[in-house]
Amino acid sequence: MRSDHDATVRREPHVSRRAALAGSGALIAGLAGCTGGQSSDVAGDESGATVGDEGSDDEDAPVAVASFFTFYDFARQIAEGTPVRVENLVPTGLHGHGWDPDPSITRDIIDADAFITVGPDFQPWADRAIRTVRDDGADTNVINAREGIDLIDLADTVEDDEEVDSGKDPHFWLDPLRAQESVDNIAEGLTAIAPDHEAAFADNADAVNAELAELDAEWEAIFEAADRDVVFLAAHNAFEYIGQRYGATIQPLVMNLAAENDVRPADMRRAEDTIADNDIRHIGAAVFESRRPARQLRDETDVEAYYPVTPYAGTTEEWVDRGWGYFEIAREINMKTFEIVLDAAEPETAFDEEWRNFE
Known part of the structure; x- marks a missing residue:
């Protein structure tokens, strides 16, 4: 598997993510809402967060949270027609690179089935959250959207503190053909948390990649x-x-x-x-x-x-x-x-x- 997950067995008894949040009070204002796999439309909630028009009513349905808008958007399309809910952690109106959330958002990630990221060293808060997830012993499946992608060298017009993977430029998703590889990574990661829907994830990923090919043209x-x-x-x-x-x-x-x-x-x-x-x-x-x-x-x-x-x-x-x-x-x-x-x-x-x- 390209995605990185340290544990494969869910903790028992199973507590739904929303129930856990309600109990802990960790749901912060401005947190992005969820979108169901049934809809690829985007709408807004009261906080301005990005949410889907439709969502699963099943509180025990798998949940994937994303640290970055692009990969949230790909993931919700890949999850369409499945019970998997995809949530964008970055509030509407904020830049997903420079954002530094309250540490309490880590509770959302711990309670999720999957955490979709841009890969190491791009969002320091996400790296910290992953360390906390592992220290907590949570079984959150960390999906690295950048896994295996051939990156270009960092240009002279970008300072070194933005580099990833020893001198590489992290902004690969602007290239539609490289973005296709991230779609495959996400589909593989979602399959790990909902293996019964592997065929749907694969078909939806093919559709997203076909549109990325059109965008390239x-x-x-x-x-x-x-x-x-x-x-x-x-x-x-x-x-x-x-x-x-x-x-x-x-x-x-x-x-x-x-x-x-x-x-x-x-x-x-x-x-x-x-x-x-x-x-x-x-x-x-x-x-x-x-x-x-x-x-x-x-x-x-x-x-x-x-x-x-x-x-x-x-x-x-x-x-x-x-x-x-x-x-x-x-x-x-x-x-x-x-x-x-x-x-x-x-x-x-x-x-x-x-x-x-x-x-």
Whole structure:
């Protein structure tokens, strides 16, 4: 098995996760709600958490919790039509990389049947939670979505504290073809907690991977239509996989996500030089990061407008209301922005009205 699980026998007597949470008081405000395998729609709960429209009424149904929006979204699609419930631990509106939750959320993970992660060294809180799970003797099956995936080297525009696996870039899921391997990892991990539904997990994973293949073709078409091959993002560098997969240079402004509100003068000068040297008029700006640097570049350079990009590390209340997951965000946000910043197409009117120089 690719997934890592230290125990294979559930503790007795079995206590449902929700009953355990009710007894311990560990269910914190803002925690993401659950989605049932019966639905791939996304809706919102009172706290703004991401939840499914439908869920299993069986309190003893297997539960998988995810530390990151992308892999929550893949997992809920893989679990569709099965009793497995999938929960996103990251509250709506927060970036899944920089988030550092209250330690009490570890109770959710201990009481879950599976914990889906981005792999070691990416989310320190998740690594701490896994150690606690093991120390507690819990039988939570840890599913490493990154297991076995060929990662690219960390770019010079990313600081070393973001590296994983000895100098590698962790943002592999932005590449649809590498993301397919994570889908297989998740399907295998869910099979470990609900083996009677192996065929359903496999079929659903095949469907997700087929759509990822379609997404890859759509990305390729955008880059083939591009009139430029240098893109500037007033954002932290999570997009190197896109640049390498489709043959473009993606220049980010922010090297370190933690430094997003304090951009170094040297980085701003580099940005200004890149924009001038490449006659750039449109740039990307991160949805879950400060827009102040993008506004500064718009005001102080020849940049006319900035548009949204996101590494699928979180979701907004509006996207939840629209039922958007990874694929919808790719097509409705990232691809439309890349068409503009690559000079591959004119902005769609509705998109331009909603997102041009967004606040």
